[in-house]
Amino acid sequence: MTRWEPNARGRLELAAMELYGERGFERTTVAEIAERAGLTERTFFRHYADKREVLFAGSGEVPQLLEAAIAGAPRRATPMAAAQRAVETVGEAIAEQRGRVFARRRRDIIVANPELQERELIKLASWAATIAAALRERGVGEAAARLSGEVAIAVFRVAFATWVDGPADGELPELTRAAFAELRSLSRPGTGRTGTSPAAAGGARATRRGKRPAAAP
Amino acid sequence: MTRWEPNARGRLELAAMELYGERGFERTTVAEIAERAGLTERTFFRHYADKREVLFAGSGEVPQLLEAAIAGAPRRATPMAAAQRAVETVGEAIAEQRGRVFARRRRDIIVANPELQERELIKLASWAATIAAALRERGVGEAAARLSGEVAIAVFRVAFATWVDGPADGELPELTRAAFAELRSLSRPGTGRTGTSPAAAGGARATRRGKRPAAAP
């Protein structure tokens, strides 16, 4: 027989997600998580750098996805188009890997706590930096690369929020495309004046099924 | 005579900024800050909610600035144009209030520490949310408002980074305008293909004086 129950990390994740959902993030202590997992506090910190990491350990391979997508974009694509492609790919992976209901549970925990929102933001900022670096690698200028990365992530955030609150799985890439289309319409003079309500251009179905609260992480 | 030296808050800020600069943020304890300021640890936390707040207490009135700028934008302006106006206004205020050298010192402290970067990001995210809310107030649709807010802040970040590393004061609003112009060129088909280096459109001087490191906050 083994000395310890297997899958310590998994038990810690399960216990943490449960407790975060039950009592909220702040009001669960690491000692409680460890106890529910049948481990010690010290062991928790051997698997997760801090209390928040449990919610973010899953997205470790995203940077590689972004890099690969940008490296594989057609040579004639604009920087922004390449960045768009990259975040669409990530969206697809997220939607497949964990699914929308998991994303929603996770989102609910995160929006309830500023510390977690900070962690989420720094993750997204690092994705933006990854995109910018990959674009620079292709010869795109500094400012254009950074802008494309930052803006692509900004658009993705909006699309992701819409998706999480939506009713059906598997449409995150489409929502992302729609959000990019809407962004283009926002910069195009002659559309989307302040004061008119739906700024979504025809063809982009960004406003499908009515607006949702779309809590901003 | 008064019971205590006056301006406790100011002394705390001075002591904290000095120590953060000298030893770095993590390696200065609140006890040290309080001691240098001639106060107790407990008093520090009466003035600043946490150790990081010292670096962020100055930007409290920015949301009002953003709201006012958007409320005062011409009725015919696009949402993105209104958002651009707002962040330009903020840039002007920041440049005037503290100046570029202070901004650089502050930036150096922040880029050296992830906790502080998180705090910076959540501040910027709240600005984006403020812009979005102000636009919604004017009848702009949910998605368009969020997109404009997020993207305007993303562009502002890039412009700010360029400004902080640049050589002269007072040009932040111009750099912001240039960054917006470049963003437009990035979405315009036919320019800024991947593989060509300077994507800045003619007239927008976004690439003035050669690229800088532009460390991302």
Add this chain to the structure above:
DNA sequence: CGTGCCATGTCAGTTGCTGTCATCGGAGGT
């Protein structure tokens, strides 16, 4: 069959942050 590895346990310590109560100069009223 021996030996070293590695995941976990144990324990002690630092630090950020909070609650609570005491203290005392100053402002305002009488």
Add this chain to the structure above:
DNA sequence: ACCTCCGATGACAGCAACTGACATGGCACG
């Protein structure tokens, strides 16, 4: 002149997140 309340600070105790150092014992590998 005296009283009284207020507000800023001090003093102290405590919690919880994290860290470093060392011990332990199955298990893989030679």
